[in-house]
Amino acid sequence: MKTDPRLLTPEEAAFLVRRRVARLATADASGEPHAIPVCFSYTPGAIYIALDEKPKDVPPTRLKRVRNIVENPNVALIADHYSENWDLLAYVMVRGRAELVEPNTQEHATAVRLLRGKYHQYEAMRIEENPVIAIRPRRVASWGALDGGASSSVLEPIRGRRSVRRYLDKPVPDEMVDAILEAARWAPSPHGRQPWRFAVVTGEEAKHRLADAMGEEWRANLEMDGQDAEVVEKRLQGSRRRLLDAPVLILLCLYLGDLDEYPDAERQRNETTMAVQSLGAAAQNALLAAYDLGLDSSWMCAPLFSPEKAVEALDLDPALVPHALLTIGYAEGDPPKRRSRRPLDELVGYRD
Numbered sequence: 001m002k003t004d005p006r007l008l009t010p011e012e013a014a015f016l017v018r019r020r021v022a023r024l025a026t027a028d029a030s031g032e033p034h035a036i037p038v039c040f041s042y043t044p045g046a047i048y049i050a051l052d053e054k055p056k057d058v059p060p061t062r063l064k065r066v067r068n069i070v071e072n073p074n075v076a077l078i079a080d081h082y083s084e085n086w087d088l089l090a091y092v093m094v095r096g097r098a099e100l101v102e103p104n105t106q107e108h109a110t111a112v113r114l115l116r117g118k119y120h121q122y123e124a125m126r127i128e129e130n131p132v133i134a135i136r137p138r139r140v141a142s143w144g145a146l147d148g149g150a151s152s153s154v155l156e157p158i159r160g161r162r163s164v165r166r167y168l169d170k171p172v173p174d175e176m177v178d179a180i181l182e183a184a185r186w187a188p189s190p191h192g193r194q195p196w197r198f199a200v201v202t203g204e205e206a207k208h209r210l211a212d213a214m215g216e217e218w219r220a221n222l223e224m225d226g227q228d229a230e231v232v233e234k235r236l237q238g239s240r241r242r243l244l245d246a247p248v249l250i251l252l253c254l255y256l257g258d259l260d261e262y263p264d265a266e267r268q269r270n271e272t273t274m275a276v277q278s279l280g281a282a283a284q285n286a287l288l289a290a291y292d293l294g295l296d297s298s299w300m301c302a303p304l305f306s307p308e309k310a311v312e313a314l315d316l317d318p319a320l321v322p323h324a325l326l327t328i329g330y331a332e333g334d335p336p337k338r339r340s341r342r343p344l345d346e347l348v349g350y351r352d
């Protein structure tokens with residue numbers, strides 16, 4: 001147990017910062033306990049909890065947690081990580097004194113900024129109008145794999161995701177498509193400009209238009225390469241089927257209009273390269289989110305070879321440059337292709 005209010009170890013602080021939810025325990029004057037889940041923000045010396053405007057039976061200042069704090073400022077906050085792998089269990093418990101920080105003060109403004117930075121949902125809520133709970137840590141206790149738990153959940157979809165090229169005839173709920181797009185838009189991007197736009201294609205007619213337009217261009221390219229007519233036909237049919245059979249298509253387009261402009265060609269080229277790199281990050285976010293939702297996906301490069309045709313087929317803004325097409329749906333079965341990866345020592349050079 002530590003007594004210095006700022007004395008969380010770096011591991012404890014990092015663990016707390018990564019949690020999205022904690023439990024706040026308060027007690028009234030008689031010692032009757034009360035515990036609830038809370039969203040919170042940590043900064044050295046304080047933990048902030050908003051009193052938000054979600055529909056509740058009572059005004060924020062009549063909430064049981066607030067009344068308890070007024071009667072008895074001693075509180076505990078516990079943030080934990082659970083995993084079926086018990087080597088990854090961990091928690092941090094902070095005990096301290098809580099108080100209400102009133103609006104229109106410097107600290108309140110800081111707390112609101114921190115909370116909105118961590119939870120985008122607060123951007124649409126008037127949390128600045130209510131007091132914020134501030135916990136001043138006095139003692140900290142922790143246990144378990146403080147730096148071990150967080151990544152296990154993200155590695156699961158990273159390893160589990162695979163390219164699926166045959167889907168069941170089973171529709172994908174709109175909310176899932178929204179969740180996939182939501183994941184895509186949180187990708188890193190140059191200067192945070194988000195140089196991509198997404199077109200969602202679900203209608204049969206639009207899918208056919210897109211398949212026809214891209215197929216036409218591909219046929220011309222394959223014929224130009226002097227490929228055998230039968231092979232050309234087979235490849236075109238395969239690609240067309242993949243596209244038409246997928247319940248949802250997401251066309252990822254580059255939008256360069258918001259990027260920085262430079263007087264020299266090289267830096268401008270690098271700017272575009274960064275935009276393409278971040279489109280790749282957005283695509284991967286989408287694929288991982290799809291997998292996490294129980295869906296499967298695949299990445300098709302076809303639009304890269306016929307961007308204007310794709311724009312025309314879907315009647316998109318001509319400023320958009322289609323780069324990738326993601327097919328999304330429920331896998332018909334496990335894909336026949338064996339997934340393998342080069343060993344790390346072929347890919348990595350270590351320099352101490």
Ligand SMILES: Cc1cc2nc3c(=O)[nH]c(=O)nc-3n(C[C@H](O)[C@H](O)[C@H](O)COP(=O)(O)O)c2cc1C
Pocket residue numbers: 161162163164165298299300301302339
């Ligand atoms: C930029 C890019 C373009 C791709 N284009 C295609 C494509 O046009 N057709 C296709 O079948 N797969 C395409 N893929 C999927 C790869 O073939 C696949 O990711 C790779 O074989 C590894 O398999 P996995 O995704 O199952 O791990 C593409 C992947 C990337 C990253």
